[in-house]
Amino acid sequence: MLKNVKTIVVLLLLSSFGVNAQDKVPVYLDDKKPMNERVEDALKRMTTEEKIAMIHAQSKFSSPGVKRLGIPENWMTDGPHGIRTEVKWDEWDQAGWTNDSCIAFPALTALSSTWNKELASLYGKSIGEEARFRNKNVLLGPGVNIYRSPLNGRNFEYMGEDPFLTSKMVVPYIKGVQSNGVAACVKHFALNNQETNRNSVNVVVDDRALYEIYLPAFKAAVQEGDVWAIMGAYNKYKGQQCCHNEYLLNDILRGEWGFKGVVVSDWGGVNDTKQAIHNGLDMEFGSWTNGLSWGTSNAYDNYYLAKPYSEMIRKGEVGTKELDEKVRRILRLSFLTTMDRNRPFGSFGTEEHALAGRKIAEEGIVLLQNNNNILPINLSKTKKIAVIGENAIKMMTVGGGSSSLKARYEITPLEGLKKRIGNQAEIVYARGYVGDPTSNYNGVVAKVSLEEKRPQAELTAEALKIAKDADIVLFIGGLNKSENQDDEGHDRKHLELPYGQDKLISELAKVNKNIVFVNISGNAVAMPWIKEVPGVVQGWFLGTEAGNALANVLVGDVNPSGKLSFTFPVKLADNGAHALGEFPGGDEVKYNEGIFVGYRWVDKNKIKPLFPFGHGLSYTTFAYGKVTADKKQINTGDKITFSVNVKNTGSREGSEVVQLYITDSKSSLPRPVKELKGFEKVALKAGEEKTVTFTIDKTALSFFDDKKHDWVAEPGDFEAIIGASSTDIKSKVGFSLK
Known part of the structure; x- marks a missing residue:
């Protein structure tokens, strides 16, 4: 019955777009056709003016579709913790609706502190349902920027200091959101670790820290979460704005990781038409409308990717190759979201x-x-x-x-x-x-x-x-x-x-x-x-x-x-970004601590934190057995499994987060004392005991060699460490990589 209803709705829509029901359905509207065929069919039917319109905003939170072809508008919404109230078309003030009061979910710092991947999925699914019901097809979140300093005003929107934990929590969140036919838009790519001078500060960071600390969660979002959109950051990297940064967007995101989705600018994050054309940006939002000042009314045609781009095409200064690439990705977004007839209807405020x-x-x-x-x-x-x-x-x-x-x-x-x-x-x-x-x-x-x-x-x-x-x-x-x-x-x-x-x-x-x-x-x-x-x-x-x-x-x-x-330091000097004097910097900020962020800095300098990373108590008690490994030596293509028994020794049911850290005993480059490479949350009744297992391969043993520009796992001795926190170590077992 439902399938018949959907067919009738599609026929009515087709007729409203001037397509006779007896005519052959255009390829781009036939969801039985491969995605690439649909995209190319739609693209060839569009005018240059229609393409230009699609790549920039038409209101505070929307961009045009192609009404003539029945391609809907794209509607964005903040944020990572709930669906933002409706605002006026061209103003930030509330629109005054009476039916847009959402459920507010916990901030992402609270989500990451559950260390529960199933709850990350529930979070994404629930907020995705709210976005879908409000007819938003892009959710501007989640945020995965790393907690570098406890003074960053936006830390509450992110998932803490550790790239592994953030990576494992963001993937189920994304899948939960996108199960509703709503794109998650992971942000802010990349190195957006402070709010001071956020629109202009140039971040100077070595490649090891970039790849080991600040990029893994974005990479996981792309390669494991299949995220459909990514938002650029305000700041600069290598002297170039992140929203049109050749190295981040073209070389890494699309080149190394194979990202197929849409890159959305942060609101007002576009600063140059030529760079926006060539350096990987697809959709421009929230520019200061005339490119100079905040809030000029109804000036969307003045955006960097609007009239300035059209004029460059008209004068022959640029071709339409880059424009077509941008529109291809936006069309793919539409087919995955607004034009997916099988996506659920969502629910709101339930x-x-x-x-x-x-x-x-x-x-x-x-x-x-x-x-x-x-x-x-x-x-x-x-x-x-x-x-x-x-x-x-x-x-x-x-x-x-x-x-x-x-x-x-x-x-x-x-x-x-x-x-x-x-x-x-x-x-x-x-x-x-x-x-x-x-x-x-x-x-x-x-x-x-x-x-x-x-x-x-x-x-x-x-x-x-x-x-x-x-x-x-x-x-x-x-x-x-x-x-x-x-x-x-x-x-x-x-x-x-x-x-x-x-x-x-x-x-x-x-x-x-x-x-x-x-x-x-x-x-x-x-x-x-x-x-x-x-x-x-x-x-x-x-x-x-x-x-x-x-x-x-x-x-x-x-x-x-x-x-x-994340780590609670006793004082600011116990944090690497502050100990080395580079937060928030001036026009430039240097990440002098490199890879030694959070507990990595604490371990290296033997600092006793106020409360360590991974710390949390319970109203019951847990006893850990000795960790064992299923083999003592592995080759580069092998996997190794560690097992540890955990028992609830108290009088009431409780859950414990068992954490696996890996130590490299000897390395050609400096490495952290230990790094998180596994965690499991296990629920135990009073007196109950369970075995927790972790299986890793050489990726958990690897570091990024900036001279080779590649991940390297060096042969040698390693230790697997089981802890209840980064400082509460329960047992260790050694093994080697041939």
């Missing part, structure tokens, strides 16, 4: 999506410190809970730049705690500090006004008063999405908590020792009071179901199983 977001949030929350087993909260012995901190009542689905959302609803931490605890214990709240009092963000109005006229001394006194006689204090603070915090367009100024929170936490610790600090952020923060506070929880930006997810973990309904996807 309970199913909200619960998926909650599940991801619960597994992403990281229990960082739990001295004296202060958590979970024992409600049978707890009569009064003091909740302190602005972030307990502040919306976090808004702000932060292009990922800001109009969520269908957002449960704040205080709401979630009150809902879960009810009358089992008294909850009293004090704000404690004033951070950002904004209560209306681009048309989204907060449920609780954040306006505050009382002086800080009065707020402090109130917080100390309610903390003094509480059984437990939950300080819910951290960062927000305001300027110079977790925010697109701005980097943080320092590692410390803003708004005087550090001083307030120390004051609270003097009147009550039972404090849990819940850090709502997408970034690491300094914790100078760490020895004064027994409990620390990393709470991220958790989306629509944030408060419910957080409450479930704090009271123990959910056993925390998240692990950090």
